[in-house]
Structure formats: C-alpha cells, structure tokens
Amino acid sequence: MADLKNKRIITVATTGAWPKKENNPNVPLxxxxxxxEVYACWKAGAAVAHIHVRDKNGNAAMxxxxxxETVRLIRAKTDCDIILNLTTSGGVNLREEDRLKPFSELxxxxxxxxxxxxxxxxxxxxxxxxPFLEKLGTxxxxxxxxxxxxxxxxxxLYNAAYYIKKGVLKAPCHFQFCMGVAGGIAASTKNLxxxxxxxxxxxxxxxxxxFGVGKGAMEITYAAIxxxxxxxxxMEDNVMYRKGELAESNAQxxxxxKRIVEEFTCEVATPAEAREILGLA
Ligand code: ZN
Numbered sequence: 001m002a003d004l005k006n007k008r009i010i011t012v013a014t015t016g017a018w019p020k021k022e023n024n025p026n027v028p029l030x031x032x033x034x035x036x037e038v039y040a041c042w043k044a045g046a047a048v049a050h051i052h053v054r055d056k057n058g059n060a061a062m063x064x065x066x067x068x069e070t071v072r073l074i075r076a077k078t079d080c081d082i083i084l085n086l087t088t089s090g091g092v093n094l095r096e097e098d099r100l101k102p103f104s105e106l107x108x109x110x111x112x113x114x115x116x117x118x119x120x121x122x123x124x125x126x127x128x129x130x131p132f133l134e135k136l137g138t139x140x141x142x143x144x145x146x147x148x149x150x151x152x153x154x155x156x157l158y159n160a161a162y163y164i165k166k167g168v169l170k171a172p173c174h175f176q177f178c179m180g181v182a183g184g185i186a187a188s189t190k191n192l193x194x195x196x197x198x199x200x201x202x203x204x205x206x207x208x209x210x211f212g213v214g215k216g217a218m219e220i221t222y223a224a225i226x227x228x229x230x231x232x233x234x235m236e237d238n239v240m241y242r243k244g245e246l247a248e249s250n251a252q253x254x255x256x257x258k259r260i261v262e263e264f265t266c267e268v269a270t271p272a273e274a275r276e277i278l279g280l281a
Contacts, residue, residue: 004277007269008261009230011048011176011209012041014250016236017060017091024239024246029054031066035073040251041234042082045258047274049074050085050112050148052236060091062098064105071106081271083280085110085148088136092124096132103145109280111140112176113147113169115156119183126183133159137168146280148209150176152184154198161202173206174278175199176232179220180213187216189223196227207278213237221257225264230277233257 014037019027028037031053038049053066067086074080086108088099103111113136120126128136140147147169149160163169177195180187185195192210199206209230212220217238224231233253241247241256258268275281 004269004273006266007273007277008225008266009048009209009269009274009277010046010254010257010261011050011085011230011232011234012038012046012250012254013050013052013211013232013234013236014038014041015052015054016234017052017087017089019235019239020058024235026247026249027235027239028250029058031069031073034070035077037250038074038082039077039080040249041254042080042271044251044254045268046082046254047269047271048083048085048110050087050232050234050236051108052087052090062087062090062094062102064098064101067102067106071108083110083271083274083278084108085112087112089114089126089128089150092120092126096135099132100136100139104139104143107143108145109275110146110148110174110278112150113137113140114150114152115159115163116152118152121182133163134166134168137163141170146174146278148174148176150178151195152178152181154185154195157195157198157202164203171203171205172279173203175203175206175208177208177210177220177224177229178213179210180216187212187214187220189219192220192223192227196229211237215243218242221260225261225266230269231257231261 028034055061210224211232
C-alpha cells in the first residue's frame with residue numbers, strides 16, 4: 001500500500017439541489033451535462049463525485065430515471081474510475097422511498113447520510129428523522145454502500161456516535177463537515193477545529209472532509225488541508241469562483257483545489273488511493 005498520509009481527496013459536488021441557470025448558467029443540470037462535468041472534474045483531479053439530479057424543469061428532485069441516466073453516462077466513459085456518491089437528500093419534503101431507491105438500486109460506492117434534522121436556510125425544515133436515519137443506515141449496510149455522513153453542526157456528530165453504537169453506522173466512518181449553511185454551524189477555522197475535536201472524541205479513526213458555503217469557502221479549504229482533512233468543492237456549495245465572479249465550471253474549482261493541495265506539498269489522491277483511504281477497495 002502506498003503511503004497515503006500525504007494524500008488529500010477532492011470531492012466535487014457539481015449540481016446540488018438549489019442553483020439554477022439564472023444563478024450561474026454553467027451549473028450542470030441534465031444527466032448529459034452532469035456526466036460531462038464529472039468527467040472534466042475527474043481529469044482535473046477529483047476522486048469522488050457527489051451526484052444530485054433535477055427534474056425536466058431543472059428543479060430539485062430524487063428522479064430515479066435521471067439518476068439511472070446520469071450514472072450510465074458517467075460509467076460509459078470507461079477510462080474514468082471516479083467514485084460515485086449519490087445524494088439521498090435531493091431537496092426537501094421528499095418521499096422516503098424516493099430518497100432510498102437510487103442508491104439501493106444503482107449501488108454506488110457511497111451515498112450521503114444527513115445525520116439530523118435542521119432548520120434549512122431560515123426557510124424550511126430539512127428532515128432526517130430518527131426512524132428514517134435508522135432505515136437509511138441499515139439499508140446502506142445491506143447494499144454495501146458506504147455512508148458519507150454529512151454533519152451541519154456538532155449535534156449531528158453526537159447523533160452519529162449514537163448510530164455507531166447502535167450498529168446503524170459501521171466504523172470506521174467517513175464524515176463531511178458541511179459548514180456555512182444558515183441553520184448550521186458557520187464556516188470558520190475555529191469551528192472546523194472544534195468539529196474535528198468532537199469527531200476525534202466521538203468517532204476516533206474516522207476519515208473526514210469539509211467545505212464552506214459562501215464567504216467561508218476558501219478558509220475551510222485551506223484549513224481542512226492544513227489539518228489533514230479532505231476537501232469538497234463545486235457548484236452545489238458555491239456558484240461564485242470568488243467574490244463578484246461566477247464560476248466557469250466545476251472543473252475550475254477542482255483545478256484550484258488541486259493547486260492548493262500541491263502548494264501545501266501534499267498530493268491529490270487518485271480514485272484508487274481514495275478507495276484505500278475510505279476503505280472501499
Ligand atoms: Zn448534496
């Protein structure tokens with residue numbers, strides 16, 4: 001096994017549930033657009049692609065056929081070995097069965113596990129109630145899909161500790177610190193250090209990644225790399241490349257992340273190396 005301590009995994013989240021063409025005309029929404037973007041991001045250095053799909057009008061959806069087509073188009077690029085991570089939260093007020101079906105049927109290597117309910121952006125409830133999370137974690141184990149445990153505040157880390165103890169989540173786990181979403185913890189270095197301290201306390205031996213939404217985005221990228229973590233970038237989290245400048249593409253974010261990792265004298269993990277780090281191999 002290669003020395004993986006110096007490797008950093010770049011995850012790209014190309015689409016998410018909210019940005020539309022009017023927010024940034026470059027956000028990929030159709031299966032064909034998403035597949036092309038994922039391929040470009042893989043070439044630029046991403047090892048994991050976190051996938052959302054939209055309905056025919058570009059709205060947030062857990063549209064099973066769109067997942068099928070998106071995964072098919074990515075897998076048709078046979079040189080591309082990027083790890084697929086399908087969302088289980090493609091919006092709010094979704095039916096549970098629609099959230100569970102894509103990963104159950106398509107068996108990606110990873111899928112998201114949002115470890116608690118929150119007030120989302122002061123507008124609505126992002127619901128992940130306890131019975132649903134138990135069902136989700138259990139089904140992911142049955143299907144051999146590794147959860148990416150998304151945590152929006154420290155309380156969700158304690159939820160994860162409970163589910164690990166209960167066997168709903170199986171250690172070693174992989175966490176994504178989602179920071180800067182209104183209703184969750186703000187995106188700052190101080191908060192990232194705190195989240196990492198809690199993680200070390202409640203789920204030692206876990207792997208982790210982080211991103212910041214909005215003005216804290218770059219700070220979290222730099223801090224996570226310095227702290228030994230992995231990073232996520234992409235238009236799900238930020239449609240601006242920097243203040244006042246729309247992103248040209250998701251690959252533009254990945255290329256910058258790779259430059260930062262390398263300037264820090266670390267290396268970007270290939271998908272094969274990421275599989276070893278995440279225990280997928
Ligand atoms: Zn997502």
